[in-house]
Amino acid sequence: MKPFLPFESRLVPMPNNNIDTDQIIPARFLKTTSKEGLDKQLFADWRQDPDFILNTPRGQNAQILLAGDNFGCGSSREHAPWALTQFGFRAVISTSFADIFKGNALKNSLLPIVVSHEIHTKLFALPEDAKVKVDLASQTLTLPDGERVEFPVDQFMKTCLLEGVDELGWILKQEPAIAAFEKTRVGSINTTI
Amino acid sequence: MSGNLTLSQKVWNAHIVHEEQGAPSLIYIDLHLVHEVTSPQAFQGLRDRGLKVRRPDLTIATTDHSIPTTDRSLPIIDPIAANQVAQLEKNCRDLGITHYGVHSSHQGIVHVIGPELGLTQPGMTVVCGDSHTATHGAVGALAFGIGTSEVENVLATQCLLQRPSKTFRVQVNGALKTGVTAKDIILALIAQIGIGGGTGCVLEYAGPAIRALDMEGRMTVCNMSIEAGARAGMIAPDDTTFQYLHGRHFAPKGADWDAAVTRWRKLPTDDGAKFDREVIINGDALEPMITWGTNPGMGVSINKPIPEPASVSDPLERESLTKALAYMGLEAGKPLAGHAVNVVFIGSCTNSRISDLRSAAEILKGRKVNPNVRVMVVPGSMEVKRQAEAEGLPEIFRAAGCDWREPGCSMCIAMNGDQLQPGQYSVSTSNRNFEGRQGKGGRTFLASPLTAAASAITGVVTDVRSLL
Numbered sequence A: 001m002k003p004f005l006p007f008e009s010r011l012v013p014m015p016n017n018n019i020d021t022d023q024i025i026p027a028r029f030l031k032t033t034s035k036e037g038l039d040k041q042l043f044a045d046w047r048q049d050p051d052f053i054l055n056t057p058r059g060q061n062a063q064i065l066l067a068g069d070n071f072g073c074g075s076s077r078e079h080a081p082w083a084l085t086q087f088g089f090r091a092v093i094s095t096s097f098a099d100i101f102k103g104n105a106l107k108n109s110l111l112p113i114v115v116s117h118e119i120h121t122k123l124f125a126l127p128e129d130a131k132v133k134v135d136l137a138s139q140t141l142t143l144p145d146g147e148r149v150e151f152p153v154d155q156f157m158k159t160c161l162l163e164g165v166d167e168l169g170w171i172l173k174q175e176p177a178i179a180a181f182e183k184t185r186v187g188s189i190n191t192t193i
Numbered sequence B: 001m002s003g004n005l006t007l008s009q010k011v012w013n014a015h016i017v018h019e020e021q022g023a024p025s026l027i028y029i030d031l032h033l034v035h036e037v038t039s040p041q042a043f044q045g046l047r048d049r050g051l052k053v054r055r056p057d058l059t060i061a062t063t064d065h066s067i068p069t070t071d072r073s074l075p076i077i078d079p080i081a082a083n084q085v086a087q088l089e090k091n092c093r094d095l096g097i098t099h100y101g102v103h104s105s106h107q108g109i110v111h112v113i114g115p116e117l118g119l120t121q122p123g124m125t126v127v128c129g130d131s132h133t134a135t136h137g138a139v140g141a142l143a144f145g146i147g148t149s150e151v152e153n154v155l156a157t158q159c160l161l162q163r164p165s166k167t168f169r170v171q172v173n174g175a176l177k178t179g180v181t182a183k184d185i186i187l188a189l190i191a192q193i194g195i196g197g198g199t200g201c202v203l204e205y206a207g208p209a210i211r212a213l214d215m216e217g218r219m220t221v222c223n224m225s226i227e228a229g230a231r232a233g234m235i236a237p238d239d240t241t242f243q244y245l246h247g248r249h250f251a252p253k254g255a256d257w258d259a260a261v262t263r264w265r266k267l268p269t270d271d272g273a274k275f276d277r278e279v280i281i282n283g284d285a286l287e288p289m290i291t292w293g294t295n296p297g298m299g300v301s302i303n304k305p306i307p308e309p310a311s312v313s314d315p316l317e318r319e320s321l322t323k324a325l326a327y328m329g330l331e332a333g334k335p336l337a338g339h340a341v342n343v344v345f346i347g348s349c350t351n352s353r354i355s356d357l358r359s360a361a362e363i364l365k366g367r368k369v370n371p372n373v374r375v376m377v378v379p380g381s382m383e384v385k386r387q388a389e390a391e392g393l394p395e396i397f398r399a400a401g402c403d404w405r406e407p408g409c410s411m412c413i414a415m416n417g418d419q420l421q422p423g424q425y426s427v428s429t430s431n432r433n434f435e436g437r438q439g440k441g442g443r444t445f446l447a448s449p450l451t452a453a454a455s456a457i458t459g460v461v462t463d464v465r466s467l468l
């Protein structure tokens, strides 16, 4: 993973609440055994509509998706953040995210940014070419009028993103604690018999 | 956390491996369920790092999502699905993981075979790269869905980094009326709290109407916890749980069984334990539920009108309802009962267990499916299929005009060719009615097996009580 650096981008608005992972990437594309090539399948069904935002100039070369409440609900498919990042998104702004999606996004350098309803409405009202700055280190969005909006991030995940490291390396270092825990476990199953 | 604890807090506390300032808790996982769709990239990641599977003995795999539900002696025609299935076979063989593959007598939907084989037990932590892992909470396990990166973490270390969830008790009082089922409890809850209503929480279902459910009904309830956005759903183990588990393949035996039951009896939430949130549902007042929209929270009692978008004040929410009605081709203000149906799907990890098939068969016995309706009955596992055959259920289904198929996820997720055609309406016993979930352009009404069977006979959305 590359370190997550500050950036500035236009917004791609999708004013739908509850955008679920079956819309982000429909299940028929989950037969792949690779993480690659999923950008073409991002919002595949909605993209059949020529007026859908990703088919318009506004949907191109922008790195921030601005979505309605409860983005990413539904399945645990990590294909959803893979498809979003391969398309070029680096952040999604919403008023809330589904838990599994949020965890999956953070593990793939896609920043889920939670804002208040008030800021959410203000962002949707921005002109098409307005740019917003995202700075993870200071946990702030900077709006075109200079307003700075703080957003919450899990501090552990923030460090992972800023340093470009993943969780597994950290967990592997806890080997002594894991081995000690295993000695005290009772009532284990054994699936291999 | 000490003193008066909830069920989920007790299980959580017993699995903390390591905690340090500034990091989430490191939690040990007692059982890792693996399937073909969310695992290939995790196995590849493991290989790229030169890591092994730490605990193959706590890991089990099955193939369920992308396989056909037709004759198993034939090869899988879709080359991409065939490759995915072959990859899981190979990964499991190479890494020493037991795999109940397409030809295994234990094969089935991952959330059906876990409890059925006695793999999932009270007090365990259970994960799977699948959001309906909450199903296993029905036995009193803390069970949740994870993404592929986390699948890799668990394969490598048997541990996960997690923050504790909030606790949320769903108290269901009273007793269910005839024709009202576990599915109706959970659809009513989601309609009430919304599909994000449980975000960040572990739901604990309690109260007399939950206690009165058999284990399979409890699984149906816990299964759809994720549709309320919850991390997990749990039910405290009791004698119903122990009777269900006793004698199952992986359940403890002899003195180990007695010791296990003694441990499990300590799991229920302590008197006086505090929940972060609580809702009470009056079980006496519940009616058969059905969804009309494009998420599982868009549900109503079967004879109640579809809500008017104009009655909602939030503009984005109003817009969502309007879009859902347009996609579904429905009018607000009218009940769904009486609406024509093209397909009925009885299956999925929500409602494909033997009791679900028995209740559908009871309605279908001696009756004929409406000629305009295609009905698919897909058992959840080979074990369910064998039991159904022993009871003569396939004959009842076939005589009525239903298609009796091989076990798998099938039209719940429509990855395997079992799917709706654009514009078709289904009454489905599965758990998701998202746009295109059961096939591109398909339109899903979620309901119980009783409602599904009744609608199959009449050809329109039907209150089963009119046939009882």
Ligand code: SF4
Binding pocket: B064, B065, B109, B110, B111, B130, B132, B348, B349, B350, B408, B409, B412, B413, B430, B431
């Ligand atoms: S039956 Fe449906 S919800 Fe259940 S595991 Fe399979 S695809 Fe997922």
